[in-house]
Amino acid sequence: MIQNIIFDFGDVFINLNKTETVARLSKKFGAFELSEEMIAKNDAYEMGLLTTEEFVAYYQSIFPTATESELIDAWNAIMLDIPEHRLEFIEALAAEKKYKLFLLSNTNDLHIEYTIKTFGEEKWNRFKACFDVFYLSYEINFRKPNADIFEFVLNENNLNPAETLFIDDTLEHIETAKSLGIQTWNLIPGTNDITELFDQPFDFKK
Incomplete structure (x- = not known):
């Protein structure tokens, strides 16, 4: 589960x-x-x-x-927009308090600074507040797809891989997580949307 x-x-x-x-x-x-x-x-x-x-x-x-x-x-220029429907989705999920929620991103200081500036601190803080822990690669000195970043998150939070779902658009990242026993969803941009999470065939906590 x-x-x-x-x-x-x-x-x-x-x-x-x-x-x-x-x-x-x-x-x-x-x-x-x-x-x-x-x-x-x-x-x-x-x-x-x-x-x-x-x-x-x-x-x-x-x-x-x-x-x-x-x-x-x-x-x-790579950074575009955070659609409001995705922000509302993660806010609603966080409000339910059913799951521990983590962000795990390969990113850097310039991209995060740009995102905050472009979308405003209020929207950024709304987003960040949804997660129990917020991991940015440049702050923790690990990056996907290396196994050590997943091991770091699992160990630091005492997570059972079998009870943990990792969602990423990059197959290489998914394969590393899967090799560690983590359940995975390889979300395909343009085909899938994160708001379809609970339509996926996983045993979610009720």
Whole structure:
């Protein structure tokens, strides 16, 4: 029986355009693809291993004609909106107090700062207040799909994996959680919506 629910953030609650950052930079500075080094830097930033200043400086070394604001605007272009119906859904679920609710997001300081600024502190605080624990990768120095981030959440909260449901749009993250005995739902953006959670075939606590 599900007692605990761990939610991803991007494309579960907040809509994303995952290709927009590369598209914007390519349009302005010439076509490019993310290199292994860029991906490693992005991952390190999501784990809080680079400061925002170090992260932006790295990309200025790649795009020397870019201003800091141009790079930050392109980086944040991935972030879209948090639909009100999803916010109302998680607020209603939290009010029932049937489950322990967790957020577990691969994210970074710039994206969170942008989200708060764009949607306002009131809306952000409404969202954050719904969760018993709110885990952001850059604050805890772990990131999905590594097993240690799931083990950290399970151990810190004394959760039974078999009684825990993890929801994420990325299959690689789902597969790691599943390997640890956690129940999973691979939500597909554009096909599924988090508001359909209780239509899924899980043994939810009544």
